[in-house]
Amino acid sequence: MILEVKNLVGGYQNKRVLHGLSFSMGDGEVVGTIGHNGAGKTTLLKSLFGLLPPWEGQILFRSHDITGRKPDSNVKEGIAYMPQGQGLFPDLTVMENLEISCFGLDRKTLKKRSQQVFELFPILEERKRQRAGTLSGGEQRMMSVGLTLMHEPTLMFLDEPSLGLAPRIVQLVMENIIEINRRFKNSILLVEQNFEQVKRVAGKIIVIKLGQIVFSGILDPALDKRELWKYF
Amino acid sequence: MDYILHILIMIAIYAILGLSFNLILGYTGLISMCHAAFFAIGAYTSALLCVHFGMNFLLGIVAGMIVTGVISLLVAIPAIRVRDEYLIVTTLALLMIVYTVLMNWIDLTRGAAGLSGIPRPSLLGYQISTPAAFVPLLFGFAGIVFLACWRIVHSPFGRVLRAIREDEVATESLGKNVRAFKIWIFVTGGALAAIAGSLFAHYMTYISPANFTINDTILIFAVIIIGGVANSWGPVVGAFILVSVMEALRFMEISPTIVGFARQIAYGAILILFMCFRPQGFLGGGPAYPKKEGEIPDSSARKNERLSSPEGAGSRVSGLFQEASGPRISKSLLRLKGVSKNFGGLKAVNQCTIDLADGEIVGLIGPNGAGKTTLFNIITGFYSPETGSVHFAGKDISALPAHRITHLGIARSFQNLRLFHNMTVLDNVLVARPRQTGENLIWAFLRFGQISREERENREKARGYLKFVGLDDKADELAGNLSYAEQKLLSLARLLATEARLILLDEPASGLDQMVMENLFPLVKDLVKYGKTICIVEHNMEVIRAMADEIVFLNEGQVLARGTPDQIMKAPELAEIYFGG
Amino acid sequence: MDLLLQLTINGLSMGSIYLLLGISWGLIFAVTRTFHFAHGATFVVAAYSAYFFQQLGFSLILAAVGSVLAAVLFGMAVEGILYRYLRKAFASHLVVFVAAIGTLITVENLIAMGFGTDVKTLEGFPIKVIKIGKVGFNNLHVVMFATAGILFFLLMLYLHRTKTGKALRAVISNPEMAEVIGIDTRKYFLLAFALGSLLVAPAAFLVTIERGATIDLGHWAILYAFMPVIIGGIGSLPGAALAGLIIGLAESIGIWKISSQWQVGIAFVVLVAVMILKPTGLFGFRVYRGKI
Known part of the structure; x- marks a missing residue:
C-alpha cells in the first residue's frame, strides 16, 4: 500500500467538508475520484498533501504517518500535487518554472529531469524561453503536470487536469498521464469531472458525494455516463 | 490645581x-x-x-x-x-x-x-x-x-x-x-x-x-488602539491613559528633550505590544484577528453541524414578502442578449443569450469553467459585459454599478457566503434592508423619529426573515460563531432581506449534509409563492432536480440546451459534455 | 537650455535615491504583501550606523559596509521577530501596519536619544565639481546615479539569473504554488527583507553624505518609498525604478517655476494624477482588486 487513508475528517474554518473518508491505493495504481463540485474532492487532495490540516483521521504513506505534514517535506519524500487551475508561475519562463520546481537539486539532475519532461511534452522545449503565463491553456496544463514530475514522485495528486481545456487537448493531456504512469510506475490519485477520461486512465474509482465515499472499487468499463447523474 | x-x-x-x-x-x-x-x-x-x-x-x-x-x-x-x-x-x-x-x-x-x-x-x-x-x-x-x-x-x-x-x-x-x-x-x-x-x-x-x-498622527493611532478599536468608549479611555502617561513622564528627573523622546518611544512600544498581545485594546471591539483559511476551528463549532429544521416556514411569515410581489411581468423578467466577457483571451462567457421568466426557478448547470459564476457577476454588475446587453424588468442594466442593480431588485449569494462575521446575525440581515433613511448621514441627525420607526419595522422584518430560515433564536450571536450550515441559512436570510425579486443563488447546497439540504429545498421552493424568481448555480443534481423547474445547460460560456431536469439528464450529448467524451 | 539640463541632472541624482527607495520597498511588498512602514526605520538605522562607524574611526568605505550590514540585520529582525509572530497569529493588515508604525517611531526616538537631534554628516567624501559648459554638478551626483543604476541592474540580474532570485520571483508570481512545490516561503520572506534593507542602505548613506542625517528622515524615506511603487504600479520593480526617476525629474524641473520648498507638492500632484488617470500605476500589469 502506498497510501492509506483512515477516517479522514477535514475542511475549512468551520466548514466541515470531509465526513470521514477511508480508502487505500496500491503501488502503481491510478485511482480516479469523481463527484460534483463541493463534494470535497479538492479538499481531500489538499488535506492529503498537507495544505489543509486534517481535523481527524490518519494518512499513511508507505505505512508512515504523514497526517498534517507540511508540503515541503511531502515533496521531498516523493509526493507531488498539481493544484486546480493555474499550477505554475505565470511570470517565470518555462525553463525557470522547471528549475524552481526541483529546487535544492543539482544542475545535472535538473537537466535530466527537465529532459524527461520535454520528452513527454516536446512543445514545452520549443517554448523554453517563453513566459509561462503566455502559453496556451493546454500548454499551461502540460507545464503544471510537468512541474509535478520534477521530484520524480512515487505518488501524485492531480486536481482536474482536464479543467477548461478543449476536448482534443484533454485527450492529449490524459495520454500523457497514462504515459507517466507507464514510465515511472508511480501511483496517481486523479480528481476529474471528465468521466470518459477517468475510465481510460484509472483502474479504480472513488465516488465522493457530500464529503463521503459512496462508491469505491474497480471501475466497470460498461458503466454508462448517464447513470452517473445519480452521483451528481 | x-x-x-x-x-x-x-x-x-x-x-x-x-x-x-x-x-x-x-x-x-x-x-x-x-x-x-x-x-x-x-x-x-x-x-x-x-x-x-x-x-x-x-x-x-x-x-x-x-x-x-x-x-x-x-x-x-x-x-x-x-x-x-x-x-x-x-x-x-x-x-x-x-x-x-x-x-x-x-x-x-x-x-x-x-x-x-x-x-x-x-x-x-x-x-x-x-x-x-x-x-x-x-x-x-x-x-x-x-x-x-x-x-x-x-x-x-x-x-x-x-x-x-x-x-x-x-x-x-x-x-x-x-x-x-x-x-x-x-x-x-x-x-x-x-x-x-x-x-x-x-x-x-x-x-x-x-x-x-506625523508623531501626532501616531499618537492618535495610539489613543484608539489602547482603548479598543471600534469601541465607542475606546478613544476616551485611550486619551485618558495616554495623556496621563505623557504627563507622568514629566515628573521623572530627566531632561525635557529626553522626555520628548521617551514619550515617543513609549507610544511606539505601546503600539507594538498592543498589536502583538492585545490587538483589541483594553475594552475590546473591532476584528483585529479575523479567522483565516486553514485555521483549525474549535471543536464545538465543528461538531455542531446539525440544526433545527425550519419547519412550517410559510405560515409564520405573513407580511414578510408582500412588498416583493409586485405585478407579474408576463414576459421575461431578465433578458441577456449576446453577452460576452473575456479574461485575458479566455472566453468566460461567449455570446450568451438567456431569458428568465417571472416566477420560475431555473437551474444553471454545466461543467467547471462553463462561465456560470461569471454570468452571475455580469448580471449583478460586478463585471461589465464586453458585448451584448442585460435587461431587467425592461430596463437596460448592463452599465449600472452593482449597488444600483441590487436596488432595482436583483440580489445574489456568494459561494463563500461573505457574511459579516463580527456582526450579529440580526445586524447581518438589517444591513441588507433597502431604502433606509438612516443610511443618509444627514438624515441620521435630523429625522430621529422616522429612523427609529423604520428601525423598529426593519428589526421586526429581519426577525421574520430569520424565522423563515429558522435562525430566530440565534439573532444576537455573532455570525462568525454559527456553524457552516447556519451561516448558509443566514446568507439566504440576508439575501431575502434586500427584497429583491430576482434571486441568484451560487451553490446553495455545497458543503451542507443531506439532512440540512433537505430542509433547505422547501424553503427555496416556497419563495416563488412570494413572487420571487430564482436562478441557481449548483453542481449537486439532486438539488437541481428537487428545486428547479427548468435547467439551462451552459458550456464554454454559451447556452447549449434548456429543458426540464429529466430532459437534460436523459440527453446523451449533454452527459457527454458534462462527463467528457 | 542649460538650466533645463542642469535641472535634469539634479533631478536624476535625486531620482536615483527615490529609485532605490522604491525598489527596496517594492521588493519587500511584492514578495511578502506586508505594508512595511518600518522601512523608514531601516533607512534611519543605516544612516546613523554609517555615522557611528565613522565616529569609531572607520573609513568612509568601511562605514558604508557597516551601514549596509546594520540595515540588513535590522530588516531581518523586524521580519523574523515581529511580522512573523503577527502572521502566525493571523493578524489583520491593520494590526501589522500599526505594529510597523510603532517600530518606526520607537527606533527613530531611540536613535535620537542616543545621538541627539542635530544634523549628522559623513566626512571624507572628496566632492569635486564638474563643469561642462554652464552646467555644473559634482561627483556625488554621479555616484548616486551610478549606485542606483548598478544596484538596480544587479537586482534584476539576481532575480533573473540565480536560483534563489528565481525562487523569489516564483513567490511573487504565485505564492500558493510556491508552497505546493515545496518552497519554504518563510525563508524567502526573510530574504526579501534582507535584500530590501540592503538596497535602502546605500540610499541612506548617500543622503547622509549630501545633506546629513536627521531623525525625521525616516518619514520622508517611507513616503518616497511608497510613491514610486504606487506610481510605477504595484508588482513592477522596473516600474518603481522608472517612477522614482520620474518623481526626481518632476520635482527638479518643477523648481524652474515653483519655489523649491514645495517639492513634496509636485510629487503629490504626480501621484494624484496617476491615481486618477491610470489607477493600476504606469506599469502595473495587474489590477489587485477584491476578488469576487
Whole structure:
C-alpha cells in the first residue's frame, strides 16, 4: 500500500467538508475520484498533501504517518500535487518554472529531469524561453503536470487536469498521464469531472458525494455516463 | 490645581481626535495617516480667522470644519478608489504637504515661528480664559462629538460602515454604494478632528507646525488602539491613559528633550505590544484577528453541524414578502442578449443569450469553467459585459454599478457566503434592508423619529426573515460563531432581506449534509409563492432536480440546451459534455 | 537650455535615491504583501550606523559596509521577530501596519536619544565639481546615479539569473504554488527583507553624505518609498525604478517655476494624477482588486 487513508475528517474554518473518508491505493495504481463540485474532492487532495490540516483521521504513506505534514517535506519524500487551475508561475519562463520546481537539486539532475519532461511534452522545449503565463491553456496544463514530475514522485495528486481545456487537448493531456504512469510506475490519485477520461486512465474509482465515499472499487468499463447523474 | 485642569483639557482634545479617527479607522477600516493634518487645518483656519478678522470662535470652529471637510473630500475622491494602499500613501503625502505649507507659507502662517496671540474664546458674553472655565467648554464639545459619533455608529449608516470593514464586496452586493460611504465618513472624521484643532488653538493661544507632525498622527493611532478599536468608549479611555502617561513622564528627573523622546518611544512600544498581545485594546471591539483559511476551528463549532429544521416556514411569515410581489411581468423578467466577457483571451462567457421568466426557478448547470459564476457577476454588475446587453424588468442594466442593480431588485449569494462575521446575525440581515433613511448621514441627525420607526419595522422584518430560515433564536450571536450550515441559512436570510425579486443563488447546497439540504429545498421552493424568481448555480443534481423547474445547460460560456431536469439528464450529448467524451 | 539640463541632472541624482527607495520597498511588498512602514526605520538605522562607524574611526568605505550590514540585520529582525509572530497569529493588515508604525517611531526616538537631534554628516567624501559648459554638478551626483543604476541592474540580474532570485520571483508570481512545490516561503520572506534593507542602505548613506542625517528622515524615506511603487504600479520593480526617476525629474524641473520648498507638492500632484488617470500605476500589469 502506498497510501492509506483512515477516517479522514477535514475542511475549512468551520466548514466541515470531509465526513470521514477511508480508502487505500496500491503501488502503481491510478485511482480516479469523481463527484460534483463541493463534494470535497479538492479538499481531500489538499488535506492529503498537507495544505489543509486534517481535523481527524490518519494518512499513511508507505505505512508512515504523514497526517498534517507540511508540503515541503511531502515533496521531498516523493509526493507531488498539481493544484486546480493555474499550477505554475505565470511570470517565470518555462525553463525557470522547471528549475524552481526541483529546487535544492543539482544542475545535472535538473537537466535530466527537465529532459524527461520535454520528452513527454516536446512543445514545452520549443517554448523554453517563453513566459509561462503566455502559453496556451493546454500548454499551461502540460507545464503544471510537468512541474509535478520534477521530484520524480512515487505518488501524485492531480486536481482536474482536464479543467477548461478543449476536448482534443484533454485527450492529449490524459495520454500523457497514462504515459507517466507507464514510465515511472508511480501511483496517481486523479480528481476529474471528465468521466470518459477517468475510465481510460484509472483502474479504480472513488465516488465522493457530500464529503463521503459512496462508491469505491474497480471501475466497470460498461458503466454508462448517464447513470452517473445519480452521483451528481 | 490648574495643572490637573490642563490635563483634563488635553484629555478632552485627544478624546475628540480619537473619536473622530475611530470613525475612519475603527469602524470603517480605512487607514489614514493625515489625522494630525486635519487637526492642524482646523487649528490654523480658526486661529487665523479669529486673529485677523476678530471672528467669533464658534464661527471659527465651523469655518475650520468646512475647510477641513473640503480638503479631505479632495483627497478622498481620487484616493478612495481602487486599493487601500492608495489611501495610506495619499494621506501620508497630504500630511507632509500640510506641514510644508505651515512651515513655508510664512506670510500666512508665520512658518516655524508659529502663530501666537490667538484670542481666548468668549461665549454668551463670558470671556473664557482660565483653565477652570475651559474644562466645561472642552468637555461640552467632547460630549457633543461623542454623541455625534455614537449616533453615527448606532445608526443604519454606522451599520453599513461596519459591514464595509467586514466585507466590501458583500456590502456592495446588498445595494450600498461603498465608495460614497467611505468618502462620507472620511470627510466627517476630518471635520470632527478640526473641532479639536480649533479648541486646541484657542486654549493654547499659540500654535506652531511642530504641534502637527506625523508623531501626532501616531499618537492618535495610539489613543484608539489602547482603548479598543471600534469601541465607542475606546478613544476616551485611550486619551485618558495616554495623556496621563505623557504627563507622568514629566515628573521623572530627566531632561525635557529626553522626555520628548521617551514619550515617543513609549507610544511606539505601546503600539507594538498592543498589536502583538492585545490587538483589541483594553475594552475590546473591532476584528483585529479575523479567522483565516486553514485555521483549525474549535471543536464545538465543528461538531455542531446539525440544526433545527425550519419547519412550517410559510405560515409564520405573513407580511414578510408582500412588498416583493409586485405585478407579474408576463414576459421575461431578465433578458441577456449576446453577452460576452473575456479574461485575458479566455472566453468566460461567449455570446450568451438567456431569458428568465417571472416566477420560475431555473437551474444553471454545466461543467467547471462553463462561465456560470461569471454570468452571475455580469448580471449583478460586478463585471461589465464586453458585448451584448442585460435587461431587467425592461430596463437596460448592463452599465449600472452593482449597488444600483441590487436596488432595482436583483440580489445574489456568494459561494463563500461573505457574511459579516463580527456582526450579529440580526445586524447581518438589517444591513441588507433597502431604502433606509438612516443610511443618509444627514438624515441620521435630523429625522430621529422616522429612523427609529423604520428601525423598529426593519428589526421586526429581519426577525421574520430569520424565522423563515429558522435562525430566530440565534439573532444576537455573532455570525462568525454559527456553524457552516447556519451561516448558509443566514446568507439566504440576508439575501431575502434586500427584497429583491430576482434571486441568484451560487451553490446553495455545497458543503451542507443531506439532512440540512433537505430542509433547505422547501424553503427555496416556497419563495416563488412570494413572487420571487430564482436562478441557481449548483453542481449537486439532486438539488437541481428537487428545486428547479427548468435547467439551462451552459458550456464554454454559451447556452447549449434548456429543458426540464429529466430532459437534460436523459440527453446523451449533454452527459457527454458534462462527463467528457 | 542649460538650466533645463542642469535641472535634469539634479533631478536624476535625486531620482536615483527615490529609485532605490522604491525598489527596496517594492521588493519587500511584492514578495511578502506586508505594508512595511518600518522601512523608514531601516533607512534611519543605516544612516546613523554609517555615522557611528565613522565616529569609531572607520573609513568612509568601511562605514558604508557597516551601514549596509546594520540595515540588513535590522530588516531581518523586524521580519523574523515581529511580522512573523503577527502572521502566525493571523493578524489583520491593520494590526501589522500599526505594529510597523510603532517600530518606526520607537527606533527613530531611540536613535535620537542616543545621538541627539542635530544634523549628522559623513566626512571624507572628496566632492569635486564638474563643469561642462554652464552646467555644473559634482561627483556625488554621479555616484548616486551610478549606485542606483548598478544596484538596480544587479537586482534584476539576481532575480533573473540565480536560483534563489528565481525562487523569489516564483513567490511573487504565485505564492500558493510556491508552497505546493515545496518552497519554504518563510525563508524567502526573510530574504526579501534582507535584500530590501540592503538596497535602502546605500540610499541612506548617500543622503547622509549630501545633506546629513536627521531623525525625521525616516518619514520622508517611507513616503518616497511608497510613491514610486504606487506610481510605477504595484508588482513592477522596473516600474518603481522608472517612477522614482520620474518623481526626481518632476520635482527638479518643477523648481524652474515653483519655489523649491514645495517639492513634496509636485510629487503629490504626480501621484494624484496617476491615481486618477491610470489607477493600476504606469506599469502595473495587474489590477489587485477584491476578488469576487
